[in-house]
Amino acid sequence: MSDTIEKTVEEVKAEGKGFISRRNFLKGLGVTGASVALFTTGTRLLATPEQEPVSKIPLERDIYWPERLTREQLIEMQRKMLQIRWYDRTVADKMLTEKGFRGYMHGSPGHEACAVGACFALNKDDWMAGYHRSHHHAIAKGANIRKMAAEIIFKASGTNNGYGGSMHIMQADVGMLGEDGVVGPGCCYGAGAGHALRARGKGQVALTFGGDAHATTPYFHISLNEAATHKIPWVYVIENNQYLDARGQHISECINVDDIAIMATAYNIPGVVVDGMDVLDVYNAVKAAVERARAGRGPTLIECKTYRYYDHFGVRGAEPGKLGSFGLGYRSDRELLSWLARDPIDKHRKTLVQTGMLTEREADALEEEVKAEIRDAFRWAEAQPVPRAEDGLRHVFVEEESVLPRMLADCPPWKTYA
């Protein structure tokens, strides 16, 4: 992976072009200064981004949260991002090369820092709701990767026992409310979960991830309004990758503002833009928002500027062994290259190496370790049994073993419930 990125950086430099800006897309980054990394000595090892709040209400920044992470935690962030990267790269390569492969993906590569930075700010017993592009959320929140691999190929021992697949991965015991294939409602049930958690009084919070298109739905606005009005302990993280689906519609054609985070102003809560390609930047903001929520001060809207390397869905424009989808009609390869050059995994690796937390060799070894882990996960998944046909009639209810097979000529006319 590093090879690709370095070449890409060179290519981009050679072209003498910086990042391609589309309708001031990167203006937010310039304003926040989020991409400025200041390396110093001693304990202040890491970047101190000067994030400006986008909305009128500031998000408290008197603490720089990444500073308080241990070396182990900082390395763990890298491990999680690598797991996400290689999980989806493996899915992509299998889609490209294995005939009859049953899995598919809305690929996460590019979005790793958003999920990992945000989930690192949560406790295990805090709850998180994902969206249709959600492999990264599941891994970041700690879902079992083998079972995830089994799920996306519909195996009986998958996280969802083969009932859901890629768009519906759920593992309740790590605090996942599940992914959702319908764009929008996750913010309502995420905030609703936050409301219930507050009533329970154990200091838990809830977090919803959404794509940029969330901002075009009614759910986005009603959940922010209600959560703000009632100070619900909830954090809303928007991963703005600029595009909607495979039509290639640009988000700027669908909303009337440059930064989604500014919509927080209307609800009188903090709204901030962060660099979604920087795991520490994401972590810093989400951690501050989580602390604010736990302290009873209500929700925060956080917009991560990011990019998806693959196509909206599947592997159009991708090649086996190569990261990303090229030649898609709706975006330029140069735009993709400019984002690849800011790869979140590369960036964090550099941070770890330059601050002496990992040697280059250790960083390579970490990546190899993760690759092996993912290979093993898919190998395990492939050996798992498929569900039994009749099991489709199960799990409709908790309190009913199965429903009647109404497509069969000899289906019994009724069953007794009493």
Added chain:
Amino acid sequence: MSMKGWFYAQMEGIVQALEQLGTDDFIFWYEATTPIATAPGLPTIDLTKKYGEDRVRYSGLDEMWYAGATLGAALVGSIAIDWHDMYMANPYPFEIVSQHAAKLHHMTGGQATIPAVWVIHISGQGPGLAGQHSDYEADSWYAHVPGVRTVIPSTVYDAKGLMITAVKSKDPFVYLNGSAFRALSDDIPDTPYEVPIGKAAVRTRGSDLTIVSSGQGMLAAMEGAQKLQGDGISVETIDLRCLNPMDTETLVKSAKKTGRVLTVDQSKYTLCPGAEVIARIAEFTDGVKFKRIAFPDAPPPGAPEMFNYMKPNGTHVYEAAKALLRK
């Protein structure tokens, strides 16, 4: 006559209906499907080019918005179409259609007129996408709503004819658009024609047994009917085409002739269109024997093993018919 694909037939229907009405006061919203249709040897139909970007618009993602915007356009007198192709979001237009479009004419004492069509896509054919994306149930929802016509073509001919009927009508229509049919093409008339509402189509004539289905259920029904015919059984196969109003006359007459009625639905068993078919026939006949097969009362599971087991197919139809004939 010329060969046209499903989508081309629908686009041609829209254009011809507007020509017949003599208007281009027309509003069209779409999300995933750009309204450009081609057919070999025929002129390309490009709605945006023809009517302009002010009238033919990409909607963005919010289905509730453009379902409602369609209603608004119709209320001020434009012919309005909501090309709702996001079947995982089918409940969204339901609110607008059932609670507003279907009730306004009545509630306003006959003032509000709604010349709108909500073209609602239904999927339900393939495994792998699980509950939200593989579902087939909008037929049952909309058929229940008074104040709106609910049609569901299963042939290219009807796809065009029902579109013309719907667009020309002063009343709101729900036009259910089965995703399995998008690959169909057929030799159909180039001139405009309407398919009347409330009129079922008899696809095969017979005297031993009546099979009734609609939409994508017709695929299984026709496959089963063919197998039965191979066994020398005389099958009458009825395609409802219009769920509300439902063609009770054709149903009752056929049932009286054959004495046996099998309904086939891709929709969930409980309150599927077949349930209404059986109720109407039972209400107005004596001694008819019935059987109903449908998707079980469960969401469609993702795994192909489970989904394919549950989705009614030609073999299910054949076996249910055989059992019914033994009764």
